[in-house]
Amino acid sequence: MKRTATVIGAGPNGLAAAIVLAQAGLDVEVHEAAAEVGGAARSGALTLPGFVHDLGSAVYPLGISSPFFAKLPLKEHGLEWVQPPAALAHPLDDGTAVMLEREIGATAAQLQALDTFGRHVGLAFQIVDDILDQTATPEELGKATKKDAEKGKVTYPMLLGLNESRRQAKEQLSHALEALKPFEARANGLRALAEFVVERHK
Ligand SMILES: Cc1cc2nc3c(=O)[nH]c(=O)nc-3n(C[C@H](O)[C@H](O)[C@H](O)COP(=O)(O)OP(=O)(O)OC[C@H]3O[C@@H](n4cnc5c(N)ncnc54)[C@H](O)[C@@H]3O)c2cc1C
Numbered sequence: 001m002k003r004t005a006t007v008i009g010a011g012p013n014g015l016a017a018a019i020v021l022a023q024a025g026l027d028v029e030v031h032e033a034a035a036e037v038g039g040a041a042r043s044g045a046l047t048l049p050g051f052v053h054d055l056g057s058a059v060y061p062l063g064i065s066s067p068f069f070a071k072l073p074l075k076e077h078g079l080e081w082v083q084p085p086a087a088l089a090h091p092l093d094d095g096t097a098v099m100l101e102r103e104i105g106a107t108a109a110q111l112q113a114l115d116t117f118g119r120h121v122g123l124a125f126q127i128v129d130d131i132l133d134q135t136a137t138p139e140e141l142g143k144a145t146k147k148d149a150e151k152g153k154v155t156y157p158m159l160l161g162l163n164e165s166r167r168q169a170k171e172q173l174s175h176a177l178e179a180l181k182p183f184e185a186r187a188n189g190l191r192a193l194a195e196f197v198v199e200r201h202k
Contacts, residue, residue, distance in 0.1 A: 002027055011039020016068060061087035061100065096186045113179045120176035121194045127169040128198055130155035131162060141202050173198045 005021040007014045010032035022028045036042060040056030047053065063069055064081045087100045101107060132141060133148045134157050148155045156165040176194045180187040 004029065006031065009033075009039060010037035012041045014039070019072070020068075059084075059088070110182070113182055116179040117176045117190065117194070120172045120179065121197055124169045124172035124176065124194070125197045127156045127165055127172065128200065130157050131165050131169070132200075132202065135162065136202065169198050 002025075004027040005018075007018045007021070007028060007030045010018075010030050014030060014032075015037065018028045018030045030037075036044075042055045043052050044055055045052065046055070083102055085101065085103060087102055089097050089099045091097045130148060133145055133155070136145055138145050147153075148158070156168065160168065173194055177191060180190055180194075183190075
């Protein structure tokens with residue numbers, strides 16, 4: 001005997017369940033209280049003739065990658081995915097927000113900026129490390145100092161002197177901060193980290 005499944009409600013979840021059950025070979029009954037199917041995902045005329053409005057939900061950023069939707073012939077029923085430049089944004093407690101952008105260039109530009117930041121901070125760290133090895137006491141650093149000179153290592157202070165080395169560390173800091181400009185306040189943590197790297201005494 002063929003089994004029958006009864007689905008109450010023809011919103012997107014009820015319809016999805018009904019499709020899965022039907023595909024599994026069951027007879028499916030869908031009961032919908034409203035005059036039309038679709039639940040909160042319905043659209044319809046609300047204002048001027050010719051305009052179709054979302055009556056509830058409007059944006060489905062992850063719908064296009066849904067394995068379930070991909071298996072359905074939705075295009076044959078008129079589905080067209082319309083893509084905004086930013087698929088979604090999520091506000092965070094500190095007042096910043098995360099944006100999910102479709103444009104790979106936006107992501108690539110941000111990664112490039114972070115790479116530039118990292119290279120300048122890395123160099124600044126090394127210069128300050130060389131300076132501290134020469135100027136700080138073992139108590140201040142918590143480790144042996146003057147090791148570079150003992151080993152005859154070529155360092156920034158050895159080649160350029162302390163003043164020029166300090167100037168170059170600050171120059172690296174300013175390049176690093178410049179790279180963070182597009183991130184505005186969202187990169188304040190990275191700014192503080194870069195400043196710490198150059199101002200540190202140990
Ligand atoms: C204003 C609004 C905006 C939203 N915006 C988004 C968005 O932008 N993006 C997004 O992903 N999601 C959004 N959502 C959420 C999304 O619409 C829901 O997650 C989705 O509609 C849930 O689907 P569902 O099938 O579970 O329920 P629903 O869509 O609520 O469908 C339930 C259906 O069951 C019917 N029903 C209820 N009780 C009975 C009964 N006893 N007998 C018969 N029928 C019954 C109702 O009439 C309805 O048609 C939004 C929701 C709302 C309300």
